[in-house]
Structures are given as C-alpha cells and as structure tokens.
Amino acid sequence: MNSEFKIKQDICEIGRRMYEKNFVAANDGNITVKVNDNEFWATPTGVSKGFMTPDMLIKVNMEGKVLEGTWKPSSELKMHLRVYKERPDVGAVVHAHPPTATGFAVAGIPLNKYIMPEAVIFLGSVPIAEYGTPSTDEVPNAISKYLQTHDAILLQNHGALTVGQDLFSAYFKMETLEFYARVSLIARQLGGEKELSPDQVEKLMEIRKKFNIPGRHPGYKGCLPEKNTCKSKNEDGTDMEKDINKSEMIEIITKVTKRLLDQYKVN
Incomplete structure (x- = not known):
C-alpha cells in the first residue's frame, strides 16, 4: 500500500496532468483518494490543480471534517463522499471539466453510442446526471442513481465525474471519457457515428x-x-x-x- 506522502504526491501529479490537458481551468476540479473507510486525502478549495504541492492537501473524514491540513476542503467534497458511501470498492474520485465531454453535458446529450472498443470496455454508456447546484446535496443526490452501474458520469451543465479502484484508474477513465467525447463530436460533424454491431x-x-x-x-x-x-x-x-x-x-x-x-x- 502506498504511503500517505506518496498518495499526496500522486494527487499533485494528477492535478498537474488535468491542468495541462485543459481538463480544468483556474481553480476548477477536485480529487480525493481513500486512505481507509473513514479517511480521505482531498484537494483544497481555491487552488489551481496545476500548482498544488503536497502540503496543501487536507485529510477529511466521512463527515467532511478536516483531520489534517490547514486549507479548506472543496465545496464539492459532498459529491466525493457520497461516492465512497455508496461504492465501497472505489479508491479515488476525480471531478473535472474536460471541454468536449462537458459540451455534451451542457447540450444534454449522453455518450451512449458504442463506437470505440476502449470506451465500450472501460466505460460503456455514459449518462448525464440531472443538474444540481454546486456545494449542495443536489449534486450528490443526482449522481446517486447512476453510481451502482457507472464509473463515469456527465454532470448536466457542469462537468464530469470518474471513479476508480485507485487514483490513476479514476484519472485514466477521465482521459478515456474526453477522448470518447472528442471522437463522437468529430464523427457527428462528418455525418454521424457508425456504431459497432x-x-x-x-x-x-x-x-x-x-x-x-x-x-x-x-x-x-x-x-x-x-x-x-x-x-x-x-x-x-x-x-x-x-x-x-x-x-x-x-x-x-x-x-x-x-x-x-x-x-x-x-x-
């Protein structure tokens, strides 16, 4: 099992990748990693994911109380904690605003065409959770109905959420989701997707x-x-x-x- 310092280093690395790939802008997005059933490392609010350092991260419990660190938690922490409560198998959660996937979420178009082997194997169809006001229980409530059958969810007029057994798994699903969305958009501009049989x-x-x-x-x-x-x-x-x-x-x-x-x- 990774040390907690290694976990914090990995969170900063994934934050940097998200920022460099334009999955987030300014201080957008958030990341959490499970330490045990009641402890999680989380990104703080008000910090660009491309410029985080391990000392900025905070440890919280299942109720959202800060156990370690001096920064404040993200307002979207409730969404992450709902995932861990309903999916004990999840070890990490990534929330971002990848442009193309978010465009589908804003347009109200789910990614439900079976067009790419990688997307079929790792994601399947990707639904859109109903819009919820950020920082409220509306967002956790909206994603709840999809958590048992999906590891990737579009958030209406908001962004995307991916979960995984570990941090890199959760992040790679975000990459797969955005690539799936980009290919879908290009195919539609060229006349429409040709689905696999x-x-x-x-x-x-x-x-x-x-x-x-x-x-x-x-x-x-x-x-x-x-x-x-x-x-x-x-x-x-x-x-x-x-x-x-x-x-x-x-x-x-x-x-x-x-x-x-x-x-x-x-x-």
Whole structure:
C-alpha cells in the first residue's frame, strides 16, 4: 500500500496532468483518494490543480471534517463522499471539466453510442446526471442513481465525474471519457457515428470479463435482428433473451394487419 506522502504526491501529479490537458481551468476540479473507510486525502478549495504541492492537501473524514491540513476542503467534497458511501470498492474520485465531454453535458446529450472498443470496455454508456447546484446535496443526490452501474458520469451543465479502484484508474477513465467525447463530436460533424454491431460489442464485453477489469459497467443491451433475438447482457456474462419464433411473428403481423384494416374500413 502506498504511503500517505506518496498518495499526496500522486494527487499533485494528477492535478498537474488535468491542468495541462485543459481538463480544468483556474481553480476548477477536485480529487480525493481513500486512505481507509473513514479517511480521505482531498484537494483544497481555491487552488489551481496545476500548482498544488503536497502540503496543501487536507485529510477529511466521512463527515467532511478536516483531520489534517490547514486549507479548506472543496465545496464539492459532498459529491466525493457520497461516492465512497455508496461504492465501497472505489479508491479515488476525480471531478473535472474536460471541454468536449462537458459540451455534451451542457447540450444534454449522453455518450451512449458504442463506437470505440476502449470506451465500450472501460466505460460503456455514459449518462448525464440531472443538474444540481454546486456545494449542495443536489449534486450528490443526482449522481446517486447512476453510481451502482457507472464509473463515469456527465454532470448536466457542469462537468464530469470518474471513479476508480485507485487514483490513476479514476484519472485514466477521465482521459478515456474526453477522448470518447472528442471522437463522437468529430464523427457527428462528418455525418454521424457508425456504431459497432451487437455481436462486436458483446465480444468486447467478453474481453472485459476475461481480464476481470475492476469497477462497475452498465452492461450492454442490443438486438440481433438476423437471429430474431433481443439480448440484455450483463457484465457478469449472464443474459436475458427472448426468441421470437416464426409462429409468433405471424401472429403479431396478423393482429397488426387486422387492426389497420379495421381502422380504415369503409362503412
């Protein structure tokens, strides 16, 4: 396990990367890392993530009380603590404003197209949590409904949140999210995304399962029309499917046809 000083060094390094990649501007964004079930290192308020030093970081408990350090915690600490309360598997949380992903959040467009293997494997679809006033319980409440099935969430008119088993995992998901958003935007400007087929996506889900990638994933719901089959495949590989046989299809078509004829029947 990393020493606490190494954890603080890593937080400063990730803050620097976020700033250099324009994921944050001025004093935006915040980072937390779990030490144990009741202690977390957090970035302070009012400090650029590109210019932090380990002595600026603060340790807080699950109630948000400062245990070590002289700086004040970020106003978004409530959002981070909600993640740790509801996701014991999470070891770090990153909040930033990557421009393209935030643009999708502002436009109200979720990233739910399956277009890139990396995004499918590590993120799946990325939902948009309803807008909440910063520093209030509205933001934690908004993300709560998505935490059990997603490691990346867009925050409406605000930014993005990613979580991971450790700090670098959480941060790399933020990089993947922004790259996914950039490619999606460019593809739309070129005429629209061409999504991977259900079979292709399911193979990628098998890869995720094979390598036992940690974290939560929304799974994949796709239809295979050539097999007259609709599948809902979970991350654990289980699926629910409903096969439509020939007789059922004929019955459905007959009922619909009769209804249309009745509707347009001339008296």
